[in-house]
Structures are given as structure tokens and as C-alpha cells.
Amino acid sequence: MSADVKLEDVWIRFGSFEAAKDVNIHIQEGEFFSFLGPSGCGKTTLLRAVSGFLEPSEGKVLIGGQDMAGIGPNKRPTALIFQNLALFPLMKVWENIAFPLEVRGVGKAERRKRADELLELIALPDQGDKMVNELSGGQKQRVAIARALAAEPDVLLLDEPLSALDLKLRQHMRTELRAIQQRVGITFIYITHDQGEALTMSDHVAVMSQGVIEQVADGNTIYDSPQTAFVASFVGENNHFQGKVTAADGDMVTVETPSGVLRGRNIERDGKPQLAAGDQALVFIRPESLRFVDGEKKRDNVLEATVERQEFEGNFWQVFLQVKDCPRVVSLSMVNDGSSVGHDVGAQVKIGCDAAHAVALPVGQMAAE
Amino acid sequence: MTSDRIRKFFVLFFVCGFFLYLFGPLIIMGLTAFNSSAFPRVAPWECFTVEWFDVLSNDTRLLTGLRNSFLIGFGVVLFAVPLGLAGALMLTQVRERVRPWYYTIVISPILVPGVVLGISTLLFWDRIGVMFGASRDSLFYNGFFLTIIGQSTFIAAYTMLVFISRLQRFDSAQEEAALDLGATHVQTFRKILLPFLKPAIASAAVLAFLASFENYNTTVFTAISTSTLTTVLASKVRYGIDPSISALAVSIVVLTVLGAAIHEVFKRREEAEARQAGLVAAGVMERKSTQKQWFLEPALIMILLVFIAGLGTAFFAGTMGVEECKVAVREQKRIETQKRIEELQQRQQAERAAQQAAEEARRVERSQRTGTENFNSIFSSDNLQPQAGDTAPATPQSERAGTENFNSIFDTQNLQQQSGQQEEAPARTGTENFNSIFDTQNLQQQSGQSEGQSGGQSGQ
Numbered sequence: 001m002s003a004d005v006k007l008e009d010v011w012i013r014f015g016s017f018e019a020a021k022d023v024n025i026h027i028q029e030g031e032f033f034s035f036l037g038p039s040g041c042g043k044t045t046l047l048r049a050v051s052g053f054l055e056p057s058e059g060k061v062l063i064g065g066q067d068m069a070g071i072g073p074n075k076r077p078t079a080l081i082f083q084n085l086a087l088f089p090l091m092k093v094w095e096n097i098a099f100p101l102e103v104r105g106v107g108k109a110e111r112r113k114r115a116d117e118l119l120e121l122i123a124l125p126d127q128g129d130k131m132v133n134e135l136s137g138g139q140k141q142r143v144a145i146a147r148a149l150a151a152e153p154d155v156l157l158l159d160e161p162l163s164a165l166d167l168k169l170r171q172h173m174r175t176e177l178r179a180i181q182q183r184v185g186i187t188f189i190y191i192t193h194d195q196g197e198a199l200t201m202s203d204h205v206a207v208m209s210q211g212v213i214e215q216v217a218d219g220n221t222i223y224d225s226p227q228t229a230f231v232a233s234f235v236g237e238n239n240h241f242q243g244k245v246t247a248a249d250g251d252m253v254t255v256e257t258p259s260g261v262l263r264g265r266n267i268e269r270d271g272k273p274q275l276a277a278g279d280q281a282l283v284f285i286r287p288e289s290l291r292f293v294d295g296e297k298k299r300d301n302v303l304e305a306t307v308e309r310q311e312f313e314g315n316f317w318q319v320f321l322q323v324k325d326c327p328r329v330v331s332l333s334m335v336n337d338g339s340s341v342g343h344d345v346g347a348q349v350k351i352g353c354d355a356a357h358a359v360a361l362p363v364g365q366m367a368a369e
Numbered sequence: 370m371t372s373d374r375i376r377k378f379f380v381l382f383f384v385c386g387f388f389l390y391l392f393g394p395l396i397i398m399g400l401t402a403f404n405s406s407a408f409p410r411v412a413p414w415e416c417f418t419v420e421w422f423d424v425l426s427n428d429t430r431l432l433t434g435l436r437n438s439f440l441i442g443f444g445v446v447l448f449a450v451p452l453g454l455a456g457a458l459m460l461t462q463v464r465e466r467v468r469p470w471y472y473t474i475v476i477s478p479i480l481v482p483g484v485v486l487g488i489s490t491l492l493f494w495d496r497i498g499v500m501f502g503a504s505r506d507s508l509f510y511n512g513f514f515l516t517i518i519g520q521s522t523f524i525a526a527y528t529m530l531v532f533i534s535r536l537q538r539f540d541s542a543q544e545e546a547a548l549d550l551g552a553t554h555v556q557t558f559r560k561i562l563l564p565f566l567k568p569a570i571a572s573a574a575v576l577a578f579l580a581s582f583e584n585y586n587t588t589v590f591t592a593i594s595t596s597t598l599t600t601v602l603a604s605k606v607r608y609g610i611d612p613s614i615s616a617l618a619v620s621i622v623v624l625t626v627l628g629a630a631i632h633e634v635f636k637r638r639e640e641a642e643a644r645q646a647g648l649v650a651a652g653v654m655e656r657k658s659t660q661k662q663w664f665l666e667p668a669l670i671m672i673l674l675v676f677i678a679g680l681g682t683a684f685f686a687g688t689m690g691v692e693e694c695k696v697a698v699r700e701q702k703r704i705e706t707q708k709r710i711e712e713l714q715q716r717q718q719a720e721r722a723a724q725q726a727a728e729e730a731r732r733v734e735r736s737q738r739t740g741t742e743n744f745n746s747i748f749s750s751d752n753l754q755p756q757a758g759d760t761a762p763a764t765p766q767s768e769r770a771g772t773e774n775f776n777s778i779f780d781t782q783n784l785q786q787q788s789g790q791q792e793e794a795p796a797r798t799g800t801e802n803f804n805s806i807f808d809t810q811n812l813q814q815q816s817g818q819s820e821g822q823s824g825g826q827s828g829q
Binding site for chain 1: 540542543545546547548549550551552553556560561564565643646647649650651652
């Protein structure tokens, strides 16, 4: 069984503080949906409203089309995986997994059987008789998932469950989680501040900032066509140049910045282009879109710059440049193809990109560096 | 180098002094329980004996008090532990702003003197009893009921503190997780919170029991006609004590040490298990599939063996040859007493002779004065004489049963020792306060003989 989740005009207030402002989201059944945002943006609050630990101040939460108002967390078809997992330390692994069955009055033999099946699913067979503190971080993680699945929820909620794991394990668990989701086929709602997790696992991502949903889209769209300055600056690395729109033609705009004239895509929001001539705008260019301009090949946007320093990152080079009349250091990344960057520190160079790789957006709140 | 050594010496001195201060009284008291002397004292050491344990086990008043203390202790545990748990849980539920107020209110019984709690409990339930027109043998006037209620008022606050400190370490996410997984609130409490609080419940119960067991201030008012260990002990101290009280104390100390040692063994076992779990989780070692049974713990067996061996040794040493020793001591005493009495008699005879001469001279003088004759005889040493003389044949009385407690007080030894050998008096400890009351010195002092007394008095 799987169910869709709908948040309709949800506001959540704590005193005068607004943790969620007019949230409208429809999460399809059986999809892997992520809320992505910096800490304190209200994503966990939204999750608690879905799981039933708090009631929205305004608006409705619907699960499988049913209004959840007044229904407690133990009556909702959801299971939550806590940030610290909240496994029961005084119980054995299998007792942890079988807890949802125990409270429903399922007999012991049946519980044990089901726990063993779930241990099989999470690839931890024969570990049921261990105590929880005898497991490693990744194993605990999987036990928490098995325990939640034992409750047979329609919607599984995950509150940054991977944040406590080290990098290698985290990357491994991402694939694992995605595989489990596809195997059981229920709706996963995933909370994270790690964009890598959100982009790799999710069917759809909602980017949140200060209680507001900035954009809901699949990972590609979020990355390539951010709709707000916050999304552009929060997801991935981005260079930005501020200026004034001098011309808006079709889906492209021309922006005059102190560093030079830049052309970029005019991103639509709610079906309408956001920029018109005369507006203040920010042009975002990703480091991997920037190239050194070597004379013969024409680029739409060309900037004059001085190489400040170079960092070798293994699979690519990161070059930091001082661009004329731009207060910030601009970064450019090159795939490491065995050759060097080709420019020494202090060299005068020209960098540029195609207009299709530049994004022009209205001036707005940016993600903290 | 030397300054370092001096510092080390002072640290050692301080540490030794500190432990002496802590355990000195306990050690002295422990020794008195094995001395056959009728008054609890270490010096002079008479005979090693366990007879006071025997006396203790036959003291019905004390044993009844002990039994009542146990009953009340269990009653307090049953009442104060749930009350404290409820108070602590409430603290986690009330709103942030109310919390300091709530805390102050529930903790205040600890700050109220026990005497006040005792009196107010008594008065309160008396009023309620009057209101319901209850008779004098109803619950409202029952010493057990009132003592349990009265002690619980402040002991519940102690247990609450234990629960609060445990609850502070509780991850409330576990409660939420249980709820989220479909458990009801009752199930969450029973299956998640209660198992977590189990160690705190155990320590709160022990704390409540001990606090109840040793309580006097409140109990003395609420117990009414019921006697508890503390009230019996208090009345004993008032009417004269013997070393059976030390024997009781030694028993309690031994049981406490035994309990603490066993607790420590179990704690270490748990810690070792936790360490092993860590290693298993880290993949360093395999999990040991079978665990040792708790009664196979070598440390536990060791402790029990030491306890049994100590008990046996004390029993044999304390019963073998005690009678012979006592007879020898008595004989020794008798001889000494005889000697001292003779000395005293000689001295007093000499004194009397001297005094009579002086008296004769004064009487001649005084006979001219009228009205003072009646008082002369009060301070006369003649009054003393018969007493000192008469007690000599009374020595065998100490063998009479039932009078032992009083022997030491009116013992001729006391009279003898101090009137005859004053240099010995400062050496004795503990009995001085009582000796001085019936001291012949006091009498002698008044009879006008002041030679040699300054030495004896400075010793006191």
C-alpha cells in the first residue's frame, strides 16, 4: 500500500515565529520526495506536521486523500525515521524491528518471523539477537529502516537519517535507500540539508528557505534552471554578477554588469518570465560552465580576469580568478584530462560561457556562504 | 627534593587524618561490640566476645523496633517511589515558564525541618479524624500509617530528584518513535520509559528505604505508640546503653558493605558487557554467544567466602574461652579492688586522725558559736567514711544478673580508682562524663581535702 501526501496552504507558527509559510505541495504516491534546505528552514517542522507530532496552525495535511487533523502519530499511516534513529537500546535488534507488531498484539513467533524477513531485506541476516549498541552506524541505520517498515506504513518519513554517517557509508546508504524504496514501493519523504543526497535519490525535490518553498522540481531542473536566487546559490556552486536588464527578448535577457555585458536565460516561474527591461538582475554562471577563451572560439559572455590561485581536486582543477570590477572571487573548474591548467598564477586571461549556460534571475535572498 | 618530600608527607598526613576522622568513630564502635565490658568501651580491654550479639538477638524491644522500621521502610518505598516518579514525570510535562515554580514547590518538603513535618502530619490527620468522627484506633491515629505518610512527604522529594536526573538523560525521541510506530501512550510508558527508569527505580527505592530507616525527627511525632528502631535507640541512650547497640551497628555496617560490594561487582559486569558491545560493533571481536551466569562471577564468590570466613572466625574467637577470660578478669578486678580499698582505708584513717585533731581544735572554737552546728556534719568526712568502707564487701554483687548495666556506674572501682589512683583517670575515655557524677572526688573535694586533686581535674 502506498499513499499520496498533500499539504494545502499549511502555516505553522510558534508564537510570532513562522516555521512554515503557505506551503502547498502534492507528493505523488510511491515517489521519493526530498525537502532540501539549510538547517532551520522549517523542513523538519513540516515533517512533524505530516507524522502528526504537531498540528499545522492553518491549512490541511492529507494522506491518501484523508484529512489528518486530530489524528495522532500512532494512528497515522506514517512511520518516521529519526535523525538520531531513536532505536530502543534496551531491546535486542529483532525486538526493535518487531516493536510495531508487538504493540499491535502480534504473537511472539509471528513477530520473530517477520523480523527475520525484514533483517533479510536490509541485508543483516542472523543479527537479530544482538543488542543495538553492538551494531555499527550503518547497521543501526538499516535496523531503523526495518523497524519503520515493520509498521507497514503508507508513507515513510526520513529526517536526515544519514547525517551521522561518514562519507563512504553515506554514499553507500544512498543507493541502498533508493533500492529499498523501489523494492517496497511506498512513498518516501526525505529531509536533508545535503544536496548530493537530495539530487541523487529523489524523484522530486522541494528547496526550502525560511519556511517558504522556493521551488519544487526534479533534480535536473533544480540544478540547471533554478527559479530563485536562493535555489541558484544554495544548490551547487555558482558565480553571480549583479547588473541591470537592458533587453528581454523571448527567453533570453541581456544584463549590463560592471564586469561586462552578459546574456542569460530568463527563467520562468508560474509560467511567466520573471525579468523585464530595467529590472535589477543576478546572472549565475556555474564554475563548470566557465571556460578559458582562446581567441578563435566565440563565446556569448566574455570576462577579463587574472588567475589568483589554482587547486587540484583530483578529478578536476579549481581555478580562482579576479574578474575586473567584480567584488567576489570567481571560480572555474576544469576536468582533469592529464594536462595542466595552462595558465600561471597572475596571468591575464579571458573567460567565458554560452548564454544557454548562464541564468538570469531577479535579485533576492541568497544562501549563506 | 626535600620540599617535595615534605609536601608528600603532608599530603599523606592529611589523607590519613581525613580517613581517621571518617572511620575512627566507626572503628572504635566496632571494637566495643566485641569487648565484654558492660559499658561500650575499648579501653580497658577485657575479653573478646560475641555475647553482645546474643544480647541483641534477645532484646525484644529493639527487635520489635527493628521490625517496625522495616515495615515502615517498605511502606515508604511503596508510597514514595511512585509519588516521586509522578512528580518527576510531571516536571517534564509542565511548560517551561511554570517549571521553576513547580520544582520549588515539590522540593520544599526537603527544606522543612523534619520535626515540623512530624507535628503537622499528626495534627492534620487528627483534624481529619475528628472531622470523620473516627475513633482513636482508626487509621488516622495509626502510628504506621502516619509515619509512612509523614516520612513520604519529604522522601518522595528525594526519590523525585533521582528520577529527574535519570529522565534528563532520556532521549524523548524514543517516546516519539514508539508512538509513531503505533504504540499507545500506556504502551510507550510501560515498554520504553519504565525499562529505562528501572535502575533509577531501584536506587530510589534503596534511598527511600534508608531515609525512612534512619529517620527520627519526623517519626518521633508520627509513631505515637509504635516504636521504631530509632525511637528505641533514643530511649535506650536516655536510660543507659550497653554494647549490644554497637553489635547492632556492626551488623548494619557489615550488611551495607556486603551490599555495596555485590552492587559494585554487578556494575563492573555491566560495564564489561558494554565495552564488549562496543568492540563487537567496531568489528574488532566476535560476540561471545554464551554469557556467564551471574552466580558464577568469581568476585561474587570471593566476597561471600570472605564474609562467611569472617563470620566464622568472629564466632569461634568470640565464644571459645570467653567465660574463663571473664572469670580471670573478674578475679583480677577483685584483687585490684581489694588492694585499692586497703590503700584507701589506710589513707583515710590517717586523714581522719589528722582531721580529728584539727576538728577538735575547731570544735572548741565553734562551740562558742551557735546555730552552725547542724551544718557542720554535712561536709564532714565522717559521712564519707561509712560509704567507702561499706562498698568493699559489696564487690561480689557484680556477679548478680540484671544489675550489670548499673555496675559500672556505682562500681567500687570507680570510687576506688579515682580516689586512690588519680594518675590513671585521664587515660580512660568515654566514661569520664559519667564517672565524674558519682566521683568520690567530688565528695572528697567538699570534705576539705584538696591535695592532689588539681592533677585529677586537669585530666578531666
